[in-house]
Amino acid sequence: MTAPERPIALRELAAIDVGRLRGVGDRKRESLSAVGIETVLDLLTTYPRRWVDRTNEARVADLTPGEEALVIVTVRSVSKRVGRNRRTIVQGVVGDGTGRMHVVFFNQPWRERQLRPELQVALFGKVDTYQGGLQMANPIVDLIGDRTGRIVPIYPQSEKAQISTWELAGWIDNALERCRPRGLRDPVPNEVRRRLSLIDRERALRQIHHPESISEKEQARRRLAFDELLRVQLALVMRKRALELGSVGFRHTVDGELVRRFHAGLAFALTAAQRRTIAEIDADLAAPHPMHRLLQGDVGSGKTVVAVTALLAAVQGGHQGALMAPTEVLAEQHAVSVSHMLDGLLVPASNLFGERPLAVELLTSRATGTDRRRMMTGLAVGSVDLVIGTHALIQEAVEFHRLGVVVVDEQHRFGVEQRAALRDKAGTAVPDLLVMTATPIPRTAAMTVYGDLDVSVLDELPPGRTPIITRWAGGPLLEASAWAAVRDEAAAGRQAYVVCPLIDESEKLEVASAEETYRRLADGELQGLRLGLLHGRMPPAEKEATMDEFRAGQLDVLVATTVIEVGVDVANATVMVILDADRFGIAQLHQLRGRVGRGVAASQCWLLTSGAIEDGPGPRVEALVASTDGFELAEVDLDLRGEGTLMSSAQKGRSDLRLASLRRDRELVKLARDAAFDIVDADPVLLHHPALLDELHLLLTDEGTEFLTRS
Ligand code: ADP
Numbered sequence: 001m002t003a004p005e006r007p008i009a010l011r012e013l014a015a016i017d018v019g020r021l022r023g024v025g026d027r028k029r030e031s032l033s034a035v036g037i038e039t040v041l042d043l044l045t046t047y048p049r050r051w052v053d054r055t056n057e058a059r060v061a062d063l064t065p066g067e068e069a070l071v072i073v074t075v076r077s078v079s080k081r082v083g084r085n086r087r088t089i090v091q092g093v094v095g096d097g098t099g100r101m102h103v104v105f106f107n108q109p110w111r112e113r114q115l116r117p118e119l120q121v122a123l124f125g126k127v128d129t130y131q132g133g134l135q136m137a138n139p140i141v142d143l144i145g146d147r148t149g150r151i152v153p154i155y156p157q158s159e160k161a162q163i164s165t166w167e168l169a170g171w172i173d174n175a176l177e178r179c180r181p182r183g184l185r186d187p188v189p190n191e192v193r194r195r196l197s198l199i200d201r202e203r204a205l206r207q208i209h210h211p212e213s214i215s216e217k218e219q220a221r222r223r224l225a226f227d228e229l230l231r232v233q234l235a236l237v238m239r240k241r242a243l244e245l246g247s248v249g250f251r252h253t254v255d256g257e258l259v260r261r262f263h264a265g266l267a268f269a270l271t272a273a274q275r276r277t278i279a280e281i282d283a284d285l286a287a288p289h290p291m292h293r294l295l296q297g298d299v300g301s302g303k304t305v306v307a308v309t310a311l312l313a314a315v316q317g318g319h320q321g322a323l324m325a326p327t328e329v330l331a332e333q334h335a336v337s338v339s340h341m342l343d344g345l346l347v348p349a350s351n352l353f354g355e356r357p358l359a360v361e362l363l364t365s366r367a368t369g370t371d372r373r374r375m376m377t378g379l380a381v382g383s384v385d386l387v388i389g390t391h392a393l394i395q396e397a398v399e400f401h402r403l404g405v406v407v408v409d410e411q412h413r414f415g416v417e418q419r420a421a422l423r424d425k426a427g428t429a430v431p432d433l434l435v436m437t438a439t440p441i442p443r444t445a446a447m448t449v450y451g452d453l454d455v456s457v458l459d460e461l462p463p464g465r466t467p468i469i470t471r472w473a474g475g476p477l478l479e480a481s482a483w484a485a486v487r488d489e490a491a492a493g494r495q496a497y498v499v500c501p502l503i504d505e506s507e508k509l510e511v512a513s514a515e516e517t518y519r520r521l522a523d524g525e526l527q528g529l530r531l532g533l534l535h536g537r538m539p540p541a542e543k544e545a546t547m548d549e550f551r552a553g554q555l556d557v558l559v560a561t562t563v564i565e566v567g568v569d570v571a572n573a574t575v576m577v578i579l580d581a582d583r584f585g586i587a588q589l590h591q592l593r594g595r596v597g598r599g600v601a602a603s604q605c606w607l608l609t610s611g612a613i614e615d616g617p618g619p620r621v622e623a624l625v626a627s628t629d630g631f632e633l634a635e636v637d638l639d640l641r642g643e644g645t646l647m648s649s650a651q652k653g654r655s656d657l658r659l660a661s662l663r664r665d666r667e668l669v670k671l672a673r674d675a676a677f678d679i680v681d682a683d684p685v686l687l688h689h690p691a692l693l694d695e696l697h698l699l700l701t702d703e704g705t706e707f708l709t710r711s
């Protein structure tokens with residue numbers, strides 16, 4: 001008697017070529033390969049993109065104009081013509097035995113080829129009347145062939161690759177059939193499945209391809225989406241724990257004199273959120289393992305004070321701190337604001353030499369020659385306490401005496417590679433790392449994108465701010481109001497920013513456009529006001545001089561490119577006008593807007609758009625008008641853009657998240673993350689979960705697999 005065979009693991013399916021399935025010959029194999037389907041696993045995880053629920057099916061004779069309906073019909077005839085404005089119009093007649101109706105598609109010329117006579121199609125759309133009969137305009141079309149069943153799965157089909165949805169359905173059925181004798185291995189612990197009411201994997205895979213009802217499909221989707229999220233979370237949580245356990249850090253002195261002095265010297269009291277966040281960071285700093293923490297906070301929430309507190313904790317224990325910005329301009333701006341904050345601060349002596357001033361340096365590519373050598377030496381011998389620069393600080397040959405705390409101010413993503421570089425830079429002990437994001441991202445998204453970090457959130461603005469009033473200046477009248485607002489505020493002794501259009505392709509063009517805007521305003525709407533110009537290509541000295549003048553109130557208006565996005569802090573500036581605002585992303589608009597509203601006076605932000613007024617402001621500008629809350633805007637942004645943009649590395653290849661969505665499955669992300677912590681904390685190397693460990697090798701993104709391949 002032979003032992004029963006073990007259930008099939010996904011990894012085994014990933015090793016079986018689709019060519020081995022019935023009906024997949026060389027030509028089809030090539031077509032499948034062209035759409036990224038090489039293995040049986042690829043095929044089984046090619047999920048339907050929709051399910052046509054035939055239980056909702058209507059007959060043409062019963063359709064009511066004005067209502068939405070699903071009909072399954074046969075194509076009778078199709079024709080194409082070019083209408084006014086060169087729009088192509090595809091018209092057709094379809095019927096189901098109870099009646100006929102017209103369909104019409106605008107600007108979809110390929111429909112003529114798709115809808116061949118005699119084809120069976122499912123149409124979903126709103127019913128209108130046309131020439132006395134019924135019509136659907138631009139309905140959703142699914143080719144269903146002669147497939148029966150209450151729910152018909154519709155697969156993504158590729159016309160170019162010549163694969164139809166029913167061919168895919170057939171191969172998938174064949175693959176599922178061949179899995180039946182051995183069954184599929186389910187790596188998720190029973191206890192987790194029970195607790196989260198998840199159906200077993202094999203059932204889920206069958207049900208997603210062949211649901212009996214829409215609720216069965218939902219059950220299946222939930223289970224399979226959970227699997228995707230659990231894999232990613234396990235990888236992240238394991239990496240997080242491995243970093244913590246595998247490296248030695250510093251135990252910093254968190255209750256020292258230097259930090260006390262710094263706080264005492266501030267012109268304001270810390271907000272409750274700042275105190276809580278500092279306490280969270282202190283706990284990490286005092287602990288023996290290195291910190292890996294993300295500090296999220298809306299624009300103006302006061303992240304800088306928190307970051308500087310962490311850096312000074314390093315200094316008071318005899319270590320050094322580094323603050324890194326994504327660009328040189330931002331590093332320079334940080335240097336200005338941080339030096340200002342630390343002005344006059346003395347480092348208490350731990351020896352006989354008494355007190356000495358805190359030594360802060362700005363190290364960018366501008367520092368050359370002897371200046372640069374002096375700084376490098378200072379860092380190497382330890383006479384420089386804090387250094388501010390770009391990411392190059394850890395990538396280049398900068399040597400530190402005792403680097404204790406690193407703060408990274410990131411615009412987008414301080415990647416895995418940079419973090420690895422930081423670890424390599426460390427001597428025997430790894431510095432504590434605090435990553436600050438200027439761009440809040442939703443909490444569940446942060447759990448994935450920054451899944452190996454702890455997260456602190458500054459969710460409170462300092463008191464005394466009046467909310468910024470944001471308006472869309474649609475049309476010439478409102479645009480005139482925007483410029484009038486600038487003149488009024490200037491007359492009242494306050495200041496304004498004008499942000500010039502974003503030109504992605506070329507900084508040179510962007511500069512040219514900024515110069516042109518500057519001239520146009522100086523001779524036109526803002527004639528008589530004192531205008532300054534700021535852009536990324538100006539010599540640094542000139543840039544600094546202009547900023548100084550603006551800070552000192554010698555300029556009324558600063559016309560600038562997005563170089564002012566982060567770090568500029570002039571409380572007297574109360575108006576911002578953003579040109580071509582519809583070209584910016586939500587996060588960027590929010591960052592820009594954060595340059596005003598920093599003082600007690602009420603501030604306003606005017607968003608100009610380039611489109612026609614009847615096109616409306618567009619969803620992003622609309623969101624900015626509706627909300628000043630960065631976290632709320634981040635949710636909107638995620639909804640508008642989808643998660644592809646967040647998981648940058650996932651774009652490299654096929655995403656690890658096929659069904660799961662960081663946007664729609666917020667609750668599931670949280671459940672998967674909690675489950676991953678439970679599992680890993682009980683069993684750090686998944687000794688008792690070989691099936692789960694095995695599955696981690698299926699992860700495709702670097703995020704997930706980086707730690708598996710690292711020794
Ligand atoms: P962020 O970097 O989070 O956008 P900043 O650190 O630049 O914000 O702080 C924004 C402004 O708020 C700065 O002018 C800063 O001095 C001020 N600020 C920070 N914390 C407080 C506080 N607790 N009370 C009052 N003002 C504060």
Ligand code: MG
Binds near residue numbers: 303304566567
């Ligand atoms: Mg800041």
